[in-house]
Amino acid sequence: MGLKFSQPPSSPFKAPGFLSSFRRASSRQPSFNPPLQSLHPSIFSTLRRPPAVKPGDFIPLFSDCVSAASSRTQEYLGFQDPEDKFHPSPETLTQVPSAPRTFQKHVSLNMADAFSCTAMTPEQRVLLGADWVWALLEKPTKTPKVQIAVQVLHLPRRKEAEPTEAPSSDSRSESVQMARLEGGHRSVQERLVDFCSSVGKDCYALFLFFGRKNDRENVYGVLSNNFEAAVGKCSKIDRTLIENFFKGSRYLHTCSFIVIVLIKCLKKSFTGDVMNNASAFNVK
């Protein structure tokens, strides 16, 4: 797309082939068209644009970000380890979606707006419940117009989406423990919802499920700026509640739904909740 992306000073992904070496022989191209979409040609298909990016045209770019991240993650999760010796840490897995260059922090784009993807520190992951935060920035001020705080809920070994490194005496794990104390009795899902609602309606919580049982290669997600509304209906926002959004296909959207939300938010007509119900989507 003729965009320039700055290289991070250091990254676990810098090593050539870090991800590609895990790629399956039949590696798929990043696909943004779930089966639903191929059955019903929809407005989502219009979001796939030719590579030329017009100034201000962030939609294809954002689509590509989502698509690249999910396909990378899918490759990663679909990797078959013949000797079962490969045990990525939860931290590594949460870094995967921010690996593509398209995601690098504060990418400067040839357009009025810019995206950023900020990976949270281990302490922030506990305090705020977010693994990373996408933002669409206003150019002169660099303040976020819309944010999506993402929590990854796939990791079989990861309870409550909190870092589960073995306790050690270093200050990092100590501070992570302190952060847990700060969080009190709230579930990590509640922390994300609380964080987003403290910021405002332009901050969306996105729960992403990678590698669900019996369906390891798909990515599911639930996105809303109004999860707190669920509190009235059930006592607690937790993983079970979030997973319940997947029951019933009427909430199933394509991943492009995020893009639709962004468009809505950017339009001046945006006046509060885009969704009264959370929306689930599935990337195949």
Next chain:
Amino acid sequence: MAATQDMKGKGEGGDQNFDYMFKLLIIGNSSVGKTSFLFRYADDAFTSAFVSTVGIDFKVKTVYKNDKRIKLQIWDTAGQERYRTITTAYYRGAMGFILMYDITNEESFGAVQDWSTQIKTYSWDNAQVVLAGNKCDMDEERVVSVDSGRLLAEQLGFEFFETSAKDNINVKQTFERLVDLICDKMSESLDADPAVTTGAPTAKLTDSAPPLQQPGCNC
């Protein structure tokens, strides 16, 4: 008194081996260098890349003062307005603040008064504040003179330093001064009313007092 709650002596989580825990906050406009300042202090590192903080974050650092281990829980707040609700929630219980502006940014200096009001509104009365004019390495681009920084600090009743996270100027000194101020304040409170800190004797950190068994504050 808010201080006693954070000075419980032996913490519940993490390394339990400390005598006191001080909760400190760094506040100020976005991009003045709060994260860089903390990064320099805790990890002795600096990066010129700007990644605006999302919400709030913290680091832990242990310092020693007269044979006492003081654990500093240093909260790095996001300067952007949209996070104000979440950041002000952390003011409560903070014993010290580093209020930062950027000497090359007039607006950040102009906002100091507002930040000071935020402290008064959301924190406890005895919280200690140091005003830090950061990026003093960029003298050619300076728009706020040392004198106006000092004068404002005097008016607000704060201590003052010009600092540079980049060149490591006055970073450690700022934290050390804040710790001293907190200790002095606590000794004062104890002298005035020893009962406020669960009956701990009024030994001061400035004296070389023997280690105390009581969980209360005695610095």
